Amino acid sequence: MQYTFAERVTHMDSSAIRELLKVAEQPQIISFAGGLPAAELFPLEEIKESYYQVLGAKDPSVLQYGATEGYLPLRQEIAAQMRVRGIVTEAENILLTNGSQQGLDLLAKLFINPGDVVLLQNPSYLGAIQSFQSYQANFMTIPTNDAGIDENALEVLIKQNQPKIIYLTPTYQNPTGSTFTTDERKAVLRIARDYRVPIIEDDPYSELCYDGQAAPPIRSFSTDDEVIYLGTFSKTLAPGIRLGWIVGGKSLIAKLVIAKQGADLHTGTLLQRATHYYLTHFSPTEHIETIRHAYQCRRDLMLSELKKAFSNKALWTEPTGGMFIWLTLPEGYDTLKLLPKALATNVAYVPGANFYVNKKSHNSMRLNFSNPSPSQIQQGIKLLAKIL
Amino acid sequence: MQYTFAERVTHMDSSAIRELLKVAEQPQIISFAGGLPAAELFPLEEIKESYYQVLGAKDPSVLQYGATEGYLPLRQEIAAQMRVRGIVTEAENILLTNGSQQGLDLLAKLFINPGDVVLLQNPSYLGAIQSFQSYQANFMTIPTNDAGIDENALEVLIKQNQPKIIYLTPTYQNPTGSTFTTDERKAVLRIARDYRVPIIEDDPYSELCYDGQAAPPIRSFSTDDEVIYLGTFSKTLAPGIRLGWIVGGKSLIAKLVIAKQGADLHTGTLLQRATHYYLTHFSPTEHIETIRHAYQCRRDLMLSELKKAFSNKALWTEPTGGMFIWLTLPEGYDTLKLLPKALATNVAYVPGANFYVNKKSHNSMRLNFSNPSPSQIQQGIKLLAKIL
Structure with missing residues (x-):
């Protein structure tokens, strides 16, 4: 047919x-x-032990439908980890997703009308490009000069084109490995705030730092939910479990919950419980x-x-x-x-x-x-x- | 903000x-x-044992990224189950999803332009209504009379309104528990084929039959991929694992793979391997x-x-x-x-x-x-x- x-x-x-x-x-x-x-x-051993303990506790609710937001103790644990990274947040600000790819897709669904402009790095993460494209976004790219981001050109570009979203992987970017300086982070945030364009900060790699510490996430400088932060266990624990999270304001999380409900009801209960067990009984650090x-x-x-x-x-x-x-x-x-x-x-x-x-x-x-x-x-x- | x-x-x-x-x-x-x-x-015990065996086999690929289509042996196993239900199919016709809710969402994304008409039962499954609504579908409902579906009225309705999709839960429907007769299944299929409207057959409940067997799935009468079939382990195994599947023609599965890639890359590898272990080492029947x-x-x-x-x-x-x-x-x-x-x-x-x-x-x-x-x-x- x-x-x-x-x-x-x-x-x-x-x-x-x-x-x-x-x-x-x-x-x-x-x-x-x-x-x-x-x-x-x-x-492998620690994850095996985590599943074994969670499934062995004779609590059948580990296999039952769960809340769309995610398992509360896991969201609390992630919120605590976020605070260590300088992001002031609570469980209520967190939605669990099937990897951060789902976070991207849900955000694209919430924000992008056909023809809306997404401002991003060039090159950028392929999966993000695909998600935005599937909602028929247009793209504009962040102007750079020899000193990095060209702030003046960026401001003019945003003023003239009023993008709907700024998408960034500011830390150890995929594909280039490049990183925004702290000054660049603050500059982009200021411009985004002045022109009221939310930033999606995709941050899968910041714990994989080899020369000193990663610069603080842009979200850590944000005071009014201008920055929507995406995290994931794919690079620090294992990608095959498919577990990520979104940090955002409570009203945004409420919208995302509706979108996620339509997308797949919720992230796997057993997966969330086992991951929570791993994080609280072993040594992720x-x-x-x-x-x-x-x-x-x-x-x-x-x-x-x-x-x-x-x-x-x-x-x-x-x-x-x-x-x-x-x-x-x-x-x-x-x-x-x-x-x-x-x-x-x-x-x-x-x-x-x-x-x-x-x-x-x-x-x-x-x-x-x-x-x-x-x-x-x-x-x-x-x-x-x-x-x- | x-x-x-x-x-x-x-x-x-x-x-x-x-x-x-x-x-x-x-x-x-x-x-x-x-x-x-x-x-x-x-x-619980069998699922615990399945995870224990799969994680104990010292094969770290159980935690690695996997193919978007899903784990081939699990797709083969599901194809075999489908054939038992009268649906002629192979692994290549199957995409694994996070429950059949994700199947609905991916199909809505592929088919629905704003304003497109979805023809469905009234009442219908709430999650399906939400998915179609989020892509701005309009709805028309299947006309019935004392004898069940009013075939003539249905034909007129389809001819006049050319719906984009027909969405049905023909077997033990949520919310009413009602079931299409075999004649009704064949009639709807004939009309759908004549007017070239694909049917989404959502089938979570057919194994929960109490008085004799469930009528054959509509897909079992279909010869040209007019029927896209959604299955799930949520009602027969456990909903908290979030695992379902779509059966469709190969060209449709190829489109769905692209949509799923943007949505969440793939369904959890560990989950798929453990479920395959459960299905092949225990007694699901x-x-x-x-x-x-x-x-x-x-x-x-x-x-x-x-x-x-x-x-x-x-x-x-x-x-x-x-x-x-x-x-x-x-x-x-x-x-x-x-x-x-x-x-x-x-x-x-x-x-x-x-x-x-x-x-x-x-x-x-x-x-x-x-x-x-x-x-x-x-x-x-x-x-x-x-x-x-």
């Missing part, structure tokens, strides 16, 4: 690159393409310390391998945290066209153009260093250099 | 009744209001037999208590399966206005008007018999009779 879909479906393109990158899942391929944590570091150390070593290794193999042939970011390095080849290269050649030599990356809205970059690529092993990083960067 | 939401938010009302019914969660209240399975019958027997007893008890307490004072459905009885008081009663009185005497129900689109019914209510215990059913129906 031929279906007649809604207008928005024409804005929901299947990513051709995703098909191409399915090849990257084959075991012989060294993949820098994914955004995956290192699976061998997951706290120690676990984060472990992955932080491992990823720092992998970042350092990738940077030194890049220096050996690419020294004068390319530029790359030197991220102080997160999971990605952004490599830029000289003008004229097309990383999308190079990808089949890379895959043929058993190495994979994501061509940079995928992360851009409006203007495309053809000579950049995103390299992930958290998932590949140290020996894969060594071998993979050498392979990559050879195809150029 | 005052936010400017999207136009669709004005169609996403918070249900006042939901606030009122929060009272029904207090322990002293006998609640016929929820749509909850009996928690004391959940296979035996478990369903257990709950079927228990719910049948509760239905019989509620029907006999209604007869004792209400005999000439009301009418009610006698469902052959599912979880609900629909009680209709004489004209002039208003079940919404009666609710505070009911709550004050410690008994709760959902006023029927909540399940209606367009035309409201004021003298009906939905009564759930799967969650309350037999003694609660006896006591609660007596209390209910007293307030009238």
Whole structure:
């Protein structure tokens, strides 16, 4: 049967690159393409014990329908964690979601009319672009100059185009690994407040800091709910459980609850209870310390391998945290066209153009260093250099 | 901060009744209001063992990101179950979702432009109404006469209004417990096919059959993907895990995968693996037999208590399966206005008007018999009779 879909479906393109990158899942391929944590570091035993205890407590409500907002003790625990990061908040300000991707989708659903402008970094997180696009947003990108964000140009742009939302990953961004300075955070917040444009602060990576601490979240400087904050356990605990959260004002959370109710009623009860058990009976901070150390070593290794193999042939970011390095080849290269050649030599990356809205970059690529092993990083960067 | 939401938010009302019914969660209240399975019958031990085995197998991929479509062996297992129900299908025709509520939301997102007409039963499942409403659908309802569906009127209605989607819960419907006959199923399918309107067949209850077998799903008569089928583990295993599925043609599944990717990337990996373990290592059919027997007893008890307490004072459905009885008081009663009185005497129900689109019914209510215990059913129906 031929279906007649809604207008928005024409804005929901299947990513051709995703098909191409399915090849990257084959075991012989060294993949820098994914955004995956290192699976061998997951706290399997502790999570097993958490599920075992929660399911063994003879309380069948762990398998029953639950409140859309989420399990109250878990929201309280997350609120406490948020306060440690400088965000003044309570359980009532928190909605639990299926990863922060669902947070993005619910916010896009609440805010975006077809044609509304979303202001974002360029490049930006692919999943955010997809969510906003599926509600038919238009995009404008944050102007930068050699000193970083061009505040004056930003202010003019916002005044002229009145965006509906500003979407930012200010800390160890996906895909570039770049980070806003504290001054930049405060400047964006001031402008957003002056022109009454809410900021969505997507913050999956700030605990993966390798050189000192991450700058405080923008939300920590906010006094009037201008900043809607998205957090997730995907990078610090495990992505396969699908658990994230939104921090917002109570009236916004009330709207989000209605949206989430229609989207999937609530996040899994058992998942929430087991995660709460894990957070309160084990040492999440120690676990984060472990992955932080491992990823720092992998970042350092990738940077030194890049220096050996690419020294004068390319530029790359030197991220102080997160999971990605952004490599830029000289003008004229097309990383999308190079990808089949890379895959043929058993190495994979994501061509940079995928992360851009409006203007495309053809000579950049995103390299992930958290998932590949140290020996894969060594071998993979050498392979990559050879195809150029 | 005052936010400017999207136009669709004005169609996403918070249900006042939901606030009122929060009272029904207090322990002293006998609640016929929820749509909850009996928690004391959940296979807690088997699910505990499933998580324990899956997490104990030292395979960290159980906590890693997974494919948006879902875990292949689980999709294969569900496809096999579908074939037992007469639906010819393969893993490639199945997308896993966070309960069938997410299936509804993804389908509404794919199909509904603002103003598009959805044709549905009146009354219908509240969650479906909410999902379609949030994409700004208009509603038309299926005409009936004393013999059930009025086929001629239905055909005229479809011809004149060309609905975008037909939404049906043909088997043991929520809220009325009513069921389409096999002839009605075939008639609706023929009309849908003739006028090229896809049917969404929502089927959470068909395994909860108490008098013989449920009629075959409409999808089992379909030959050209006119019928999109929604299944769920919420009623047969446990709702708190949040796991459902969509059966559709491969091209539709491909579109749904893109929508799901934007919505939440994928359904939890661990959840899918543990559920697959449960389905293949324990006896789901035996478990369903257990709950079927228990719910049948509760239905019989509620029907006999209604007869004792209400005999000439009301009418009610006698469902052959599912979880609900629909009680209709004489004209002039208003079940919404009666609710505070009911709550004050410690008994709760959902006023029927909540399940209606367009035309409201004021003298009906939905009564759930799967969650309350037999003694609660006896006591609660007596209390209910007293307030009238």
